[in-house]
Amino acid sequence: MKIHQIFGMIGLAFGLIAASPSFADEGSDPQRIVSVGGAVTEIVYALGHGDAIVGVDSTSTYPPEARAKPDVGYMRQLSAEGVIALQPDLLLIEQGSGPAEALSLLKASGVPVITVPSGHEAGALRSKIATVAEALGEEEAGAELGQTVMDELASLKADLEAIEDRKRVLFILSLADGRPTAGGSGTGADAMIEMAGGLNVFADVEGYKRLSSESVATLRPEVIVMMDRGTAAEHGSTDPFAIPALAASPAGEAEALIRMDALFLLGFGPRTPAAARELAAKLYPERIEAGSSESASQ
Amino acid sequence: MLELDAVEVLAGERRILGPVSFGLPAGGLVAIVGPNGAGKSTLLKVLAGETPPMGGEVRFQGEDMAAFSASRLARRRAVLSQSLEVAFPFTVFEVVSLGFDGAPRALTAGQKAARIEAMLERVDLAGFGSRNVQTLSGGERQRAHLARVLCQIGEAVDEEGPKLLLLDEPVSSLDIRHQVDTLRMARDFAREGGLVVVVLHDLNLAASFADRMILMRNGRIAEDCDPAALLNGQTVDEVFAIAMTRIDRGPGRPPVVMPHAV
Amino acid sequence: MLRGAANGDRAAAERMTLAVLAGLLLLVAVVAIGVGPSGLSPDRVVALLAAGPGTDRFPVSESIIVWQIRLPRVLMGAIIGAALAVAGATLQGLFRNPLADPGLVGVSPGAALAAVAVIVLGNGILAPLVQPLGIFALPIAAFVGALLSTFLLYTIATRGGRTSVATLLLAGIALGAFSGAITGFFLFLSDDDQLRDITFWTLGGLGGTTWLKLFACGPIMLAAVLASPVLARGLNALTLGESEAFHLGLEVQRMKTLAIVLVAGAVGASVAAAGIIGFVGIIVPHLLRLAVGADHRFLLPGSALLGAALLVLADALARTVAAPAELPIGIITAAIGAPFFLWLLLRRRGLLGV
Numbered sequence: 001m002k003i004h005q006i007f008g009m010i011g012l013a014f015g016l017i018a019a020s021p022s023f024a025d026e027g028s029d030p031q032r033i034v035s036v037g038g039a040v041t042e043i044v045y046a047l048g049h050g051d052a053i054v055g056v057d058s059t060s061t062y063p064p065e066a067r068a069k070p071d072v073g074y075m076r077q078l079s080a081e082g083v084i085a086l087q088p089d090l091l092l093i094e095q096g097s098g099p100a101e102a103l104s105l106l107k108a109s110g111v112p113v114i115t116v117p118s119g120h121e122a123g124a125l126r127s128k129i130a131t132v133a134e135a136l137g138e139e140e141a142g143a144e145l146g147q148t149v150m151d152e153l154a155s156l157k158a159d160l161e162a163i164e165d166r167k168r169v170l171f172i173l174s175l176a177d178g179r180p181t182a183g184g185s186g187t188g189a190d191a192m193i194e195m196a197g198g199l200n201v202f203a204d205v206e207g208y209k210r211l212s213s214e215s216v217a218t219l220r221p222e223v224i225v226m227m228d229r230g231t232a233a234e235h236g237s238t239d240p241f242a243i244p245a246l247a248a249s250p251a252g253e254a255e256a257l258i259r260m261d262a263l264f265l266l267g268f269g270p271r272t273p274a275a276a277r278e279l280a281a282k283l284y285p286e287r288i289e290a291g292s293s294e295s296a297s298q
Numbered sequence: 299m300l301e302l303d304a305v306e307v308l309a310g311e312r313r314i315l316g317p318v319s320f321g322l323p324a325g326g327l328v329a330i331v332g333p334n335g336a337g338k339s340t341l342l343k344v345l346a347g348e349t350p351p352m353g354g355e356v357r358f359q360g361e362d363m364a365a366f367s368a369s370r371l372a373r374r375r376a377v378l379s380q381s382l383e384v385a386f387p388f389t390v391f392e393v394v395s396l397g398f399d400g401a402p403r404a405l406t407a408g409q410k411a412a413r414i415e416a417m418l419e420r421v422d423l424a425g426f427g428s429r430n431v432q433t434l435s436g437g438e439r440q441r442a443h444l445a446r447v448l449c450q451i452g453e454a455v456d457e458e459g460p461k462l463l464l465l466d467e468p469v470s471s472l473d474i475r476h477q478v479d480t481l482r483m484a485r486d487f488a489r490e491g492g493l494v495v496v497v498l499h500d501l502n503l504a505a506s507f508a509d510r511m512i513l514m515r516n517g518r519i520a521e522d523c524d525p526a527a528l529l530n531g532q533t534v535d536e537v538f539a540i541a542m543t544r545i546d547r548g549p550g551r552p553p554v555v556m557p558h559a560v
Numbered sequence: 561m562l563r564g565a566a567n568g569d570r571a572a573a574e575r576m577t578l579a580v581l582a583g584l585l586l587l588v589a590v591v592a593i594g595v596g597p598s599g600l601s602p603d604r605v606v607a608l609l610a611a612g613p614g615t616d617r618f619p620v621s622e623s624i625i626v627w628q629i630r631l632p633r634v635l636m637g638a639i640i641g642a643a644l645a646v647a648g649a650t651l652q653g654l655f656r657n658p659l660a661d662p663g664l665v666g667v668s669p670g671a672a673l674a675a676v677a678v679i680v681l682g683n684g685i686l687a688p689l690v691q692p693l694g695i696f697a698l699p700i701a702a703f704v705g706a707l708l709s710t711f712l713l714y715t716i717a718t719r720g721g722r723t724s725v726a727t728l729l730l731a732g733i734a735l736g737a738f739s740g741a742i743t744g745f746f747l748f749l750s751d752d753d754q755l756r757d758i759t760f761w762t763l764g765g766l767g768g769t770t771w772l773k774l775f776a777c778g779p780i781m782l783a784a785v786l787a788s789p790v791l792a793r794g795l796n797a798l799t800l801g802e803s804e805a806f807h808l809g810l811e812v813q814r815m816k817t818l819a820i821v822l823v824a825g826a827v828g829a830s831v832a833a834a835g836i837i838g839f840v841g842i843i844v845p846h847l848l849r850l851a852v853g854a855d856h857r858f859l860l861p862g863s864a865l866l867g868a869a870l871l872v873l874a875d876a877l878a879r880t881v882a883a884p885a886e887l888p889i890g891i892i893t894a895a896i897g898a899p900f901f902l903w904l905l906l907r908r909r910g911l912l913g914v
Contacts, residue, residue, distance in 0.1 A: 055884055073885025076753070077760050079767060081629045082884030084621050085598035096753060100695045101768040109624040186751075207751040348806055372809025379807070385656035385799045386854035391568025396800065396808060399793045411569055427568030450808065 029137055030090035034083055036075045037094025039269035040116050041066050043132040044092065046270045047141050055086045057097075062263050062271075080105040090135060094118055120191035120268055122153050129270065145270060152273030153195065156280060159288055160197035167283045169198035170221035170251065172240055173208050180243065182211040188266040189225070195272075196279035197288075198223070213245035221251045223283060227266070228259035258282045299324040299359055299460055299493050300345065306353035307340055307517075315340045315517045317354060322495065324460035327488040329504035329525075330497045332514035333538055338497045339380070341514070342466050345495055346377045359459055375462035376451035380470065382443055384431045390442050391427035394418065397449030417445040420483070422476065436471035444468060444480060454492030463487055465496040469503070481507040505529055505552040513537055526552040574858035577848075581865035585638065588869045592634045592876040597883030598625055628771070636769045636778065637875040638868035640834055641844075643781035643826040645867025646788045648841025649859050653795030654819050655725060658849070661841050662827040664732045665820060666709035666739075671831040672762070673739040673746075674705025679757050680746045698761070699773065699832035706828030709735060714820055723816045725802070763888035764835035766875050777833040784826035785864050791819055792856040799854070838890055840867050843897040850904050870896070 034055040035041040041060035044053060050065060057075040060066045072082055075094060080102040083091065091111050095118040097103070107113050114135040116128050126146040133142020171189035173181045183189030184205035193200045201219040202211070224240050240257065241247040251257070264275050281290040299322060306316035315337045322328055330338045343349040344356060347363045356363040359374070366374075376397075384393060394414045398405065405413070418424055421441040426434070431442060451461055465484060469477040481496075485507050488494045498504040504511060505525035513521040513528060521533045528534060529552045535542050541558035593609070594602045605626055611617055613627040644662075651660040662668050678701040682690040690697040713735055717728035750758065794815040797805035805812050830837070844867045848859055874892040881887060 058885070071882075071885050073882070074756075074760075076756055077765075077767065077886065077888075079597070079879065079884060079886035081625050081879060082597045082886060084625055084629075085596070085884055087621075099768045101770050101773075105624060105628055105770075108628065109621040111621070209748070343803075346807060348803055368806055368811050369809040372807065377804075377807040379801075379803060382800055382804065386653075386658070386849060388799065388854050389568035389570060392570070392796075392853075392855055393800075395569075396796055399796060399808060407571065411567065414569075415567060428566060429568070 030135070032086065032088045033090045033092060033136075034072060034086055034088040035060060035066075035092045036072070036078065036097050037092075037116065037118075038062065038263050038267045039118075039128060040092050040094050040132060042263075042267060042269035042271065043129055043145075044136070046145060047133060047136055047138045049136050049138070054088060055083065059263075062267065062269075078102045078106075080109075084109055084111065090114065092116055092132060092135060118268075120188050122150060122195075125149055125153075125268060125272060128268075149270060149273055153276065156195070156197075156273065156277050156288075160280060160284075163197060163284055163287055166197060166199040168201045168220060168222045168250075169193045169225055169283070170201050170211075170216075170219060170223070170249075171225045172211075173227070175226075175240060175243070178243055180211045180240065180246070181208050183208055188268060191268075192265060192272075192276060192279065193225070195276040196283060198279075198283055213243070216245040216249055219249075221246075221249050222254070223256040223258060224251045225258045225260070225265075225279070227262040300462065301357040302344075302354065303357070304354035305344060305351040305356060307337075307344060307349060308352050313517055315344065316351075318517075318519050319354070320512070320519065320522060322493055324455075324493045325488060325491050326509040327485050327494040327496065327507060329508035329511045330495065330514060331499070331501060331504055331511060332520070336514040336537075337517040338514055339466055340517070342377075342464055342495065342497055345462070346375065346464050347371050348377075358462070372450065374458070375464065376447045377464045378444055378447045378466060378468050380466050382439070387430050387432055389427060390418070390423065390429050390431050390434070393431045393442055394427075394446045394449055397446040413449060414445070417449050418442075420448070421445045422479065437473060437476060440468065440471045441476065441480070444483075448483070451487075451492075454487045454490035461492045463492055463494045465494065467497050467499065469498070469500070477503060501529065501534070502552075502554050526550070529553050529555050570853040570855065571858075574853050574855065574862070577852045578858065578862055578865065581862055581869065585865050585869040585872070588872050588876075589634050589638060592637070592872045593626070593630050595876055596625065596630060596879055598622075600625065632771050632774050633766045633769045633875060633879075634872055636774050636833060637766055637872040639774075639778050639781045639785075640766075640830045640837065641840055641867040641869070641871025642785045642864035643830050643867075644837060644840040644871070645844035645863035646785050646860055647823045647826045647830075649845035649856070649863040650788060650791060650795065650819050650823055651841075652845055653791075653798055653856055653859075654816065655729060656798065656801070658846055659842065661838075662823060663736060664729060665823060666713040666732055666735050667706045667824055667827040668831065668836055669736040669739040669743075670709025671702040671706040671828060672836065673709075673743050674701040675761055675831075675835075676743050676746045676750075676758055677701065679754050679761070680750045696776075699777070702835075703777075703828045703832040706831055707824050709739065710820060710824035710828075714817075722813060723820075725816070760888065761835045763890045764837040765878065765886070765889045766834050767886055769833070773833050777829040780829040781826050784822045784829075787822060788860045788864070789857065791815060791822070792860050795819075795856040795860075834889075836890070837871070837893060839893045839897050840871060843893075843901050844870060847901060847904060 031052055032054045033044060033049065033052045035044050035053050036057040038059040038061060041056050042062055044050060045063050053069055055070045055072045056066050057072055059075055070086060072078055075097045078097060083106055088111055091106060091113045093113065094116050103113060114131065116131045117124060126149065129142050129146040129149065133139055171183035171193060173183055182202045184207055185203040186206050187208055190200045190203060201221050224246065226240065241252045241255065246252050258279065260275065260279065264271055278290060280288045301321040303319050304317040307314050330341060332338050340349065344351055347366060350364055358366065391414055394417060395410060398410050415427065418427060421444050423438065423441055423445065431439060434442060451463055454461055463484065469480050472480060481503065484494045484496055508525050511523065511525050511528045512519055513533060515537045520537050521528055521531065534555065542555045543558050544553040544555055546553050594605050600622060608618055608622060608626040613623065615623055647662055651662065651664065652658050655664065675698055678686060678690055678697050682697060693700055713728060713731050714723065716731045717723050747755065747758065794805065794810050797808045797810050802812055845859055845863045848862045848866060870893065874889050874896060877892050878887045878889045
């Protein structure tokens with residue numbers, strides 16, 4: 001290897017981030033999309049570009065067709081060459097994807113990379129949709145979808161307004177080993193409980209944390225919400241009321257347990273208003289009407 | 299060749315050796331005997347330059363031993379320790395060749411191999427070169443290490459003077475014939491002009507080969523004389539706290555001793 | 561009976577093995593540069609290599625694949641594999657124990673603690689330190705953590721200029737448990753994303769390799785590997801114990817210090833570059849000892865070559881078997897290494913009848 005080649009490589013290594021080439025046909029119709037992030041993939045499908053997807057990450061499980069696409073791995077552990085090998089003309093990644101080195105290599109190799117913001121609030125949902133729509137050249141459809149989402153959330157909020165006695169809700173992420181991990185503030189679960197008009201009893205704690213048996217007594221949850229991953233084992237060995245402290249809670253006495261599909265509940269994509277409405281309907285059956293066709297597809 | 303002047307070794311507050319003072323000239327085989335815990339191995343470690351004395355001084359060939367570097371010392375003295383474990387599966391050949399490794403000599407690989415094979419034959423391990431040293435019996439292993447030590451020390455005397463061979467219970471695992479063979483080799487080294495210091499438990503074996511015997515008790519020297527005088531005297535009985543029966547073997551030869559009760 | 565020449569001198573067989581291992585490494589490296597999920601043909605890879613980086617005769621994505629992805633990864637894999645295997649062989653010689661690994665001198669626990677701290681506290685109280693370093697904060701922290709904990713252990717185990725290997729071992733276990741506890745506390749503080757980052761960092765991998773990282777971490781590891789033969793005679797003598805090593809003419813303390821510095825540098829740099837990659841350091845030297853010989857003059861270079869070949873091969877598999885996704889490399893090294901190791905062990909046991 002000659003000296004000038006070595007310097008060439010060093011130069012290239014340093015220049016990678018700066019030298020990301022501009023992609024000329026902004027707003028054109030991408031034919032080979034790699035979509036990273038469950039919500040991002042849902043939005044691409046919702047905007048009618050699902051057929052152009054040539055690869056998804058392992059968190060993209062909806063709609064079911066997405067699972068048949070080549071899997072580029074977990075969103076935080078992307079393989080640069082693996083993605084390049086799919087010859088994408090658009091790479092959509094949810095914020096937080098990585099590693100950074102792989103992303104800068106992808107940019108350097110000429111793949112247009114669009115980062116989609118993450119977030120749990122209604123506004124964040126709208127900007128997710130807008131970002132994806134712009135990358136697909138579907139600004140109009142995107143604006144429409146965004147508006148629908150906002151409208152649905154607003155109408156649910158209006159319906160909930162009349163309810164004064166908010167249900168005390170505890171979200172349990174997992175019951176591994178019989179030790180519950182619950183969702184505190186700042187989590188997607190917290191945002192979802194809020195949207196559905198519930199009161200997250202674990203909100204004093206930040207993030208997903210182990211729940212001590214004793215604290216259940218003081219939290220007095222009236223309803224337990226869990227994710228349904230659709231496996232048989234989930235129903236058998238992960239019965240929260242097998243844990244004495246939870247069985248003794250108001251939720252346990254009423255056997256109030258709500259299970260919902262993981263990505264539907266916490267994906268924060270276009271189906272989120274439907275998920276929020278479904279959860280609200282389960283929390284307040286006589287006050288809130290279950291949603292439209294979206295939840296029926298579950 | 300080796301002088302000790304008021305040498306002391308302490309373990310914490312406890313004195314485990316000394317003060318001892320004596321001189322050892324080249325060309326002799328000195329046996330150190332004494333009960334368990336008398337300080338024999340500690341003394342040997344001091345002579346090896348391994349344990350620096352906390353009081354007094356050890357002079358080796360006229361120089362303070364502390365001034366010798368490890369490699370310079372390795373060219374002038376070799377040590378056979380007790381119960382050696384080899385951590386990895388070396389062949390006997392490789393273990394013996396370690397003798398050449400520490401203090402490099404100008405020998406070709408072929409010369410080294412020839413010496414190693416000759417030395418293995420000398421310790422009655424001819425043909426054992428390719429064996430895994432970890433699978434040898436205790437006695438075979440002891441002789442393999444003896445071969446290594448002999449390779450390290452080489453000739454008893456070179457242009458810089460006589461050399462020192464230190465053996466700590468070299469016959470503890472050996473059958474009677476190999477005990478005698480081993481001590482013969484040690485005596486040959488002394489006859490050629492080197493100095494041998496050997497720690498032994500068997501008083502009769504020690505007396506048969508040594509020119510001089512040092513009897514130790516509680517870290518001090520109880521008796522330092524020729525073998526016949528030592529075994530004929532009563533100090534042995536006192537130090538070992540057992541009465542000895544003596545079988546005379548004629549004038550000028552040390553008697554055979556055995557415990558009275560037997 | 562150990563194989564080799566009839567007189568037990570295995571030097572010739574060992575030299576032969578080194579030549580074979582060098583050939584193997586070269587072969588594996590060439591294949592690894594040639595394969596990947598993008599399916600470039602071998603002659604195209606050769607043409608891309610010949611054209612040099614930044615050529616305009618080929619599509620930029622192909623040039624990136626060969627010059628920015630595969631080549632630095634293969635080189636990094638080879639250097640890390642060599643460094644880990646040599647570090648393992650050195651520590652095993654130092655501890656006179658075939659199961660010693662870099663965790664024992666605090667390298668891996670220290671690196672892990674620092675890395676987890678950066679992941680969890682990087683946006684919090686450590687932000688003033690972490691933010692300016694950007695993506696280099698994690699590797700730098702891992703390296704510094706490895707060196708600091710090793711230095712601490714070495715200081716604890718050294719009294720009056722003599723390092724007690726036994727104290728080093730015991731203190732290493734204690735320090736490992738302690739940093740494990742603090743790491744556990746950081747895990748408790750971490751959110752979901754941080755937890756996942758920590759998990760993947762722990763599994764290690766060459767996915768983040770860049771030329772920059774290679775030029776930053778590679779020379780440290782390369783220096784350690786190239787310097788290791790200096791220790792060979794000392795480690796051989798140490799096989800008999802510390803006293804014997806001194807009797808044989810070695811400056812034992814100087815050797816111990818050098819060995820520890822070498823291991824801390826090599827493993828610290830490797831952890832910085834690719835996270836914790838287990839198994840290579842234990843399996844490679846052990847395998848060579850069982851199959852060829854334990855003489856460190858052979859074992860150290862042999863471990864370097866075989867470790868390099870093993871890791872390059874493992875990374876090539878990691879890149880291709882789950883394509884377009886990538887497997888963590890630790891899974892592959894263990895999956896290749898463990899069964900082969902067991903087989904060798906059982907065969908050997910039958911041979912010796914123990």
